[in-house]
Amino acid sequence: MAINFFFRIFVLYVDLIYKMKEIRNIINTYDQIDWTKEQAALATVVSVEESAYRRIGARMLVQSSGIWIGGISGGCLEGDALKRANVAIFKKEPSIVVYDTMDDDDHQIGVGLGCNGRIEVLFTPINPNDKNNPIERLKTIQEKRTPSIFYQVIGLQEKDIRKMGLFANEDNAAIFVNTLGISKEKLSEKTALVHQRRKSKVFDFKTSTGQSISILIEFLRPELKLIIVGDNYDVNAFAGIANELGWEINIVGLKRKLNKSIFSLSKQILPYEQASDLVIDEYTAVVLMSHDYKWDLETLLIFLKQNPPYMGMLGPKKRMLKMQTELQNHSDAINLEKLNFFFSPIGLDIGAESPEEIALSIAGEIIAHFRNRTGSFLRLRKGTIHERTRMN
Numbered sequence: 001m002a003i004n005f006f007f008r009i010f011v012l013y014v015d016l017i018y019k020m021k022e023i024r025n026i027i028n029t030y031d032q033i034d035w036t037k038e039q040a041a042l043a044t045v046v047s048v049e050e051s052a053y054r055r056i057g058a059r060m061l062v063q064s065s066g067i068w069i070g071g072i073s074g075g076c077l078e079g080d081a082l083k084r085a086n087v088a089i090f091k092k093e094p095s096i097v098v099y100d101t102m103d104d105d106d107h108q109i110g111v112g113l114g115c116n117g118r119i120e121v122l123f124t125p126i127n128p129n130d131k132n133n134p135i136e137r138l139k140t141i142q143e144k145r146t147p148s149i150f151y152q153v154i155g156l157q158e159k160d161i162r163k164m165g166l167f168a169n170e171d172n173a174a175i176f177v178n179t180l181g182i183s184k185e186k187l188s189e190k191t192a193l194v195h196q197r198r199k200s201k202v203f204d205f206k207t208s209t210g211q212s213i214s215i216l217i218e219f220l221r222p223e224l225k226l227i228i229v230g231d232n233y234d235v236n237a238f239a240g241i242a243n244e245l246g247w248e249i250n251i252v253g254l255k256r257k258l259n260k261s262i263f264s265l266s267k268q269i270l271p272y273e274q275a276s277d278l279v280i281d282e283y284t285a286v287v288l289m290s291h292d293y294k295w296d297l298e299t300l301l302i303f304l305k306q307n308p309p310y311m312g313m314l315g316p317k318k319r320m321l322k323m324q325t326e327l328q329n330h331s332d333a334i335n336l337e338k339l340n341f342f343f344s345p346i347g348l349d350i351g352a353e354s355p356e357e358i359a360l361s362i363a364g365e366i367i368a369h370f371r372n373r374t375g376s377f378l379r380l381r382k383g384t385i386h387e388r389t390r391m392n
Contacts, residue, residue: 019057020220021245026069029067038063040063040126041088041125042134043072044072044121044124045057045119047216049119060085062086068081068085089125094123094125095123098119098121122165146282147220150218151173151216153214154216156214173191180205180213181209200217201217223248224248225250227284229272229275229287229295230288230290231258234314242265249266252269252275272295275303276302280303280307283370284309285310286310288313288314289346293319296313296315297326307341309341309369313342316345317345320345348368
């Protein structure tokens with residue numbers, strides 16, 4: 001329980017890192033709703049200015065009974081969101097609600113954000129019979145190992161309620177463009193920009209009739225695929241964090257040495273001899289923590305052939321240097337210190353001592369690497385923590 005509490009705080013801090021865990025939870029809840037007794041609405045953060053606890057794409061599914069899953073803030077907006085969602089359900093139409101504490105006025109919206117930000121939340125009633133509703137469209141990307149793009153109308157000059165909240169992915173972008181009367185080329189241009197920056201953005205478009213329309217182009221990463229090489233007790237702590245973060249867990253090690261709880265958390269567990277069966281993509285992190293020099297070296301050579309975006313090895317620097325000396329005689333003349341994706345010693349320098357703290361420092365380093373951040377103190381960062389979400 002203590003581990004779960006500790007890492008739930010960490011999860012909130014990094015905004016669920018990749019949102020697929022939250023999406024999966026919403027989909028599972030959606031699939032279990034008895035629609036003869038319940039109705040539901042989806043609350044989605046569609047724009048953020050200045051400081052906010054959650055970012056664009058944070059979601060919360062609200063049932064008419066008051067049951068909800070997911071989140072759009074650190075807990076300060078959820079109560080109000082329950083009421084707003086029920087209004088959307090009752091009216092059977094989407095709406096945008098702005099939560100604004102830029103001037104630090106708690107009474108302005110009736111809730112205290114405590115973060116001096118401006119957040120726009122879209123509340124969309126869910127029709128389970130519409131196979132193009134947002135949750136049904138989200139289902140189509142659950143197993144994808146490449147990034148996904150979603151489009152959603154979040155602002156209209158003309159008051160056409162049928163278009164507000166309109167949701168699509170790249171598969172049905174043509175229908176989306178035709179329905180709105182916007183330029184296909186312009187949408188493709190902005191989509192390419194979002195792909196390039198790997199960040200969700202809000203853009204303003206002009207329709208064929210000259211009306212202004214705001215569209216959120218959301219960039220959704222697949223969940224991170226984690227490969228842990230090892231079977232000692234510290235694997236348990238690391239797998240626990242990875243599970244809280246919604247990462248796909250794959251383990252290479254001896255099954256007889258692993259804690260039973262690991263089996264329910266892992267997608268697959270393979271013996272060392274089958275490490276090469278695991279396929280690496282651009283959202284894969286490999287962590288070598290077998291405490292066995294021979295296995296770490298063998299699996300390192302196996303995974304290096306696939307050019308992993310991140311690889312780290314547990315242990316002191318002298319251990320890595322010993323391995324480096326041995327690899328100098330390798331046919332490929334591998335130089336570990338010159339590989340920008342290889343980290344050893346592994347983890348951020350937070351003074352970690354316990355297995356849980358070490359696991360936290362490793363997870364933090366992986367996040368920082370994939371987000372192209374240094375992992376330093378935020379108080380030393382120049383400028384804002386996050387980029388602006390709205391672009392022209």
